Amino acid sequence: EIVLTQSPGTLSLSPGERATLSCRASQSVRSNSLAWYQQKPGQSPRLLIYGASNRASGIPDRFIGSGYSGSGSGTDFTLIISRLEPEDFAVYYCQQYAGSLLTFGGGTKVEIK
Amino acid sequence: EVRLVESGGGLVQPGGSLRLSCAGSGFTVRSTYMSWVRQAPGKGLEWVSIIYSGGTTYYADSVKGRFTISRDTAYNRLYLQMNSLGADDTAVYYCAKGSMVVTATFDYWGQGTVVTVSS
Numbered sequence: 001e002i003v004l005t006q007s008p009g010t011l012s013l014s015p016g017e018r019a020t021l022s023c024r025a026s027q028s029v030r031s032n033s034l035a036w037y038q039q040k041p042g043q044s045p046r047l048l049i050y051g052a053s054n055r056a057s058g059i060p061d062r063f064i065g066s067g068y069s070g071s072g073s074g075t076d077f078t079l080i081i082s083r084l085e086p087e088d089f090a091v092y093y094c095q096q097y098a099g100s101l102l103t104f105g106g107g108t109k110v111e112i113k
Numbered sequence: 114e115v116r117l118v119e120s121g122g123g124l125v126q127p128g129g130s131l132r133l134s135c136a137g138s139g140f141t142v143r144s145t146y147m148s149w150v151r152q153a154p155g156k157g158l159e160w161v162s163i164i165y166s167g168g169t170t171y172y173a174d175s176v177k178g179r180f181t182i183s184r185d186t187a188y189n190r191l192y193l194q195m196n197s198l199g200a201d202d203t204a205v206y207y208c209a210k211g212s213m214v215v216t217a218t219f220d221y222w223g224q225g226t227v228v229t230v231s232s
Contacts (some may be wrong), residue, residue, distance in 0.1 A: 001174075035218040037158075044207055044222040045150075045158065050215050057220075093158050097217030100171040102148070102160040 002027050002098050004105035012113040019081040021108045023094035028073045033097040036065055036079045039107075040090045048092075052077055062088075084110070115139035115221045117208050122226030129198050129230070135191040135208030135223055143186045146211035148219060149193045151204035151228075161206070162193065163217070175201070198230045 003026040013019055023034070036049040047056040049065035062085070067077030081088055089112050094105040121133040133149070149161040162172045162182040170182050181194040191208050206226050209219035 032215055033217060035215075037219075039158075044224055045209075045219075046222070047212070047218065047220050050212060050218040050220075054215075091157075095158075095160075095218075101173070102163065102217050104150075104158040104160060107157045 001101055002029060002096055002103055004094050004096060004103055006092075006094060006105035006108045008108060009106070010109045010111060012111050013084055014113045015084050015086055017084050019079075019084055019088070019110055021079040021081075021092055021110075023067075023077040023079070023105050025075045025077070025096060027098075028075055029077075029096045029098065030073045031067060034065075034067065034077050035095045036063075037093045037095065038088075038090050039093065045093065049079065081110070086112075115210065117210060117221055117223035119206065119208050119223040119226035122206065122228045124229045124231065125198055126232050127199055127230055130194070130196045131198065131228060133193040133195065133206055133208075133226055133228070135193075137189045137191065137210065140210065141186070142184045142189050142191055142210075145213055146217070147182075147184065147191045148209045148211065148217075149180075149182060149191075150207045150209055150219075150222075151202075152207070152225075153201075153204045156204075159204070163211075164191070195228070198228075200230050202228060203230045204228060 031052040034052040037045040053065045062082040064080040148163040210221040212218045212220045
């Protein structure tokens with residue numbers, strides 16, 4: 001089973017600042033199977049990024065996913081929120097698919113400083 | 114408009130069973146893969162099970178042998194039969210619709226149904 005480790009656990013930032021969230025896999029993950037979700041309190045998760053770097057429909061361009069190494073796989077993936085808006089304070093999860101199993105990372109909470 | 118509505122959650126005693134249902138609209142459940150994902154109180158997301166359009170199913174190790182995912186194309190519903198429930202199964206259970214663009218990525222989620230396992 002591939003384990004996804006997200007860091008930091010909590011990120012305390014102010015609106016307008018840049019957020020950098022990390023997702024590290026215990027084994028190489030195909031880039032087209034890495035996704036990021038946002039979850040706000042009391043709400044369902046929302047797809048932000050698929051295939052490591054592609055924004056889902058309706059997602060603002062301040063959300064940037066990276067990690068595509070050119071080889072189509074890797075272990076280190078990043079979600080950048082270029083300028084935090086008040087509605088971006090939430091928990092973010094990465095998720096991967098390999099073979100028959102899917103796994104989520106433990107999440108990074110982005111909170112208002 | 115795509116919509117997913119879960120139902121069937123509730124309070125169940127340890128060792129009991131429950132069947133969750135997810136009603137889909139705006140798409141057909143058979144046209145793509147569908148999953149159940151759960152979230153224990155105050156915890157992160159945990160994938161539970163997936164069913165592909167061809168009918169192949171997979172389960173997380175934590176539920177294998179106890180849970181069964183299925184679908185009913187006539188009613189456009191996804192189900193999760195849960196048996197031998199324990200306290201660790203207490204969670205909000207979400208159904209999620211698979212993206213048509215990429216594998217094992219979920220572009221729509223239901224609002225969740227709460228399962229509480231307690232005596």
